[in-house]
Amino acid sequence: MKGLLALALVIAVICTADASRMRRRHRRIRTTTTERPTSEQLGRGDISEAEHIEHGMSESLDEKRYHEAEIARVNDLLNEVSNEENEDEEINMEDPCLKVHCSAGRVCEINEHGDAMCNCIKDCPYETDSRRMVCTNFNETWQSDCEVYRQRCLCLDNSDQCRGPQYHHVQIEYYGTCREMPDCTESEMSDFPRRMRDWLFNIMRDMAERRELTPHYLKMEREAESNLTRRWANAAIWKWCDLDAQTNDRFVSRHELFPIRAPLMALEHCIAPFLDRCDADDDHRVTLAEWGKCLELDELEMEERCDDFNENAEHYL
Ligand SMILES: *[C@@H]1O[C@H](CO)[C@@H](O)[C@H](O)[C@H]1NC(C)=O
Ligand SMILES: *[C@@H]1O[C@H](CO)[C@@H](O)[C@H](O)[C@H]1NC(C)=O
Numbered sequence: 500m501k502g503l504l505a506l507a508l509v510i511a512v513i514c515t516a517d518a519s520r521m522r523r524r525h526r527r528i529r530t531t532t533t534e535r536p537t538s539e540q541l542g543r544g545d546i547s548e549a550e551h552i553e554h555g556m557s558e559s560l561d562e563k564r565y566h567e568a569e570i571a572r573v574n575d576l577l578n579e580v581s582n583e584e585n586e587d588e589e590i591n592m593e594d595p596c597l598k599v600h601c602s603a604g605r606v607c608e609i610n611e612h613g614d615a616m617c618n619c620i621k622d623c624p625y626e627t628d629s630r631r632m633v634c635t636n637f638n639e640t641w642q643s644d645c646e647v648y649r650q651r652c653l654c655l656d657n658s659d660q661c662r663g664p665q666y667h668h669v670q671i672e673y674y675g676t677c678r679e680m681p682d683c684t685e686s687e688m689s690d691f692p693r694r695m696r697d698w699l700f701n702i703m704r705d706m707a708e709r710r711e712l713t714p715h716y717l718k719m720e721r722e723a724e725s726n727l728t729r730r731w732a733n734a735a736i737w738k739w740c741d742l743d744a745q746t747n748d749r750f751v752s753r754h755e756l757f758p759i760r761a762p763l764m765a766l767e768h769c770i771a772p773f774l775d776r777c778d779a780d781d782d783h784r785v786t787l788a789e790w791g792k793c794l795e796l797d798e799l800e801m802e803e804r805c806d807d808f809n810e811n812a813e814h815y816l
Contacts, residue, residue, distance in 0.1 A: 604620055606618060619652035619653050619656055619658065631644075631674075633672075633673070634765075635677075637665065640676045650662065654669075673765050674761050675764075688772065695794060696794050696796070703723065703738070707721075719736070732800035736787065740806065742759070747805075747807070749786075749803070749805075750786060752783060777789055779792065
């Protein structure tokens with residue numbers, strides 16, 4: 500009985516935390532939109548629009564770290580409660596979901612045997628913001644990324660809600676509604692590395708202002724502010740490390756490029772061909788040297804300076 504009570508408490512705490520995080524995220528997205536004035540074409544306008552989507556994306560990558568912090572907090576809380584309730588009784592009440600990280604489109608639920616299961620999300624949050632819509636690899640517009648991941652999950656789990664076998668492989672191509680992508684001209688492409696460098700530095704600076712960088716990257720940001728020769732290189736190194744942070748294998752795979760490609764595609768039609776060029780040897784992985792080269796940075800400046808937080812292996816289901 501007491502066990503059940505504690506379990507209910509844990510679930511309640513997690514749900515409240517999740518809900519408030521959702522609210523925070525939505526609020527953040529709205530405020531950033533109104534703060535920034537849009538300027539002429541290729542300048543801050545498009546880029547800052549993309550930036551806040553990009554921030555949203557990096558937030559979802561941060562979800563893992565956030566989740567870990569939340570687990571620690573809930574565990575503390577639970578220990579307090581059980582200590583207060585009964586000092587000498589050893590209660591080994593742990594929510595099996597606390598240790599589980601489900602992939603996109605899934606949530607952890609406890610089955611009748613008390614085991615953690617990653618099931619398909621039942622209902623995705625209702626989205627009204629058209630920028631939350633996504634275009635898939637089948638050139639179909641979906642309401643949100645959640646809906647796409649949920650559909651893929653349903654197909655993988657052989658649910659009768661799967662719309663067809665091809666949806667096993669549904670992917671998000673970019674954020675926004677599907678549209679005709681203009682070709683990237685030679686002159687647009689030749690200017691793109693410079694704009695990309697600018698953009699990376701601006702994101703890094705914004706994140707520093709909002710105190711969202713680790714101390715290690717904050718130091719690199721300060722250096723980039725004060726030493727012009729380090730400016731683009733530091734921003735490029737930081738982003739490369741950031742993209743690799745999930746696997747930490749010192750390669751940025753095609754999949755790991757998703758957080759910059761998908762949000763930028765709708766605004767910057769050159770991003771896809773640009774990123775293709777970054778993988779110069781076409782092995783589907785971008786090394787730091789390749790990254791520096793396609794951003795037209797001095798290769799001597801591109802020494803690896805990744806922050807090595809996040810070393811713990813996780814249990815994926
Ligand atoms: C994708 O869909 C959009 C909008 O329906 C259309 O304009 C575009 O031509 C399509 N692109 C491709 C590659 O079929
Ligand atoms: C700026 O960075 C360059 C390249 O790393 C370095 O050689 C130079 O000493 C730095 N300048 C200052 C003032 O720190």
